[in-house]
Amino acid sequence: MRVAGKLHWVHCARTDKYTLIDCHPNRGRAGIDALGVLPGFGGVLVHDAWAPYDSYTSVTHPLCVAHVLRELQGVIDGVPAGQWSWAAQATDALVALHTLATQAVAVGAASLDPAELAAQTRLLRHAAHIGISQTAGRGTKLMAARHALACRLVDREDDYLRFTRNQRIPADNNGSERDIRMIKLRQKVSGCLRTLAGARQFCAIRSYLSTATKHHISLFEALVRLAEGNPWTPS
Structure with a gap:
């Protein structure tokens, strides 16, 4: 977010019931700590592979x-049409695993089909190992990035596939991106915020409205109660 130029x-930080958003000059550990959630958190944290998150042990x-x-799609886009790609096989395996997990939830199954789970996991693993071998030269920054991607799929396979073993764990953190979308829309329409205090106040209002919406409280009702000095708070 552009703030004060x-x-x-x-x-x-969010769940299906709560949203907390804030703005900070720092992207890393200082900004994360300032949000006040992860320093004392001991649960499940779905995130991308950005290194500072892993410092919370x-x-x-x-x-x-x-x-x-999305990273794998970037690799696929660089492959000539009709040519096999390790990234395409990895993508197909991940999509198949997500479909299996979704179907298991839909029919009330306690777990995924073991044979299908094993087969798709094997395809994913094989694709990643081929990717490692094909990018081992790391002669350019792009090749090094793709090598790191393939290595991460192998080294952190358990973390990528936790959603296949625990149905309460989502496969992505798209909910967080949805919760901050209005902030990006506001910036697109109205430009940057002039002060950090104003940006933080806007984030606080968005946190309040997002949480209210998740509890089926209308935005109008939530705003009226806020204006009257009696803000809605979850029980």
Whole structure:
């Protein structure tokens, strides 16, 4: 977010019932700590593979499948048409695993089909190992990035596939991106905020409205109660 003519960062922590958003000049650990959630958190944290999140050792770290699918698509886009790509096989396996997980939830199954789970996991693993071998030269920054991607799929396979073993864990953190979308829309329409205090106030209002919406409280009702000095608060 552009604040007072400089680049700032929006930090978001959310569940299906609560949203907390704030703005900070720092993208890393200082900004995350200022949000006040992760320093004392001991649950499950779904995120992309950005390194500062891993410094919080008291939490479980499922990695976002949507993020890695976008990375894999970048690799696929660079492959000539009709040519086999390790990234395409990895993508197909991840999509198949997500479909299996969705179907299991829909029919009330306690777990995924073991044979299908094993087969798709094997395809994913094989694709990543081929990717490692094909990018081992790391002669350019792009090749090094793709090598790191393939290595991450192997090294953190358990984190990427936690959603296949625990149905309460989502496969992605798209909910966080939805919760901050209005902030990006506001900036697109109205431009940057003039002060950090104003940016933080706007984030606080968005946190309030997003949480109210998740509890089926209308935006109008939530805003009226806020204006009257009697803001809605979840029980």
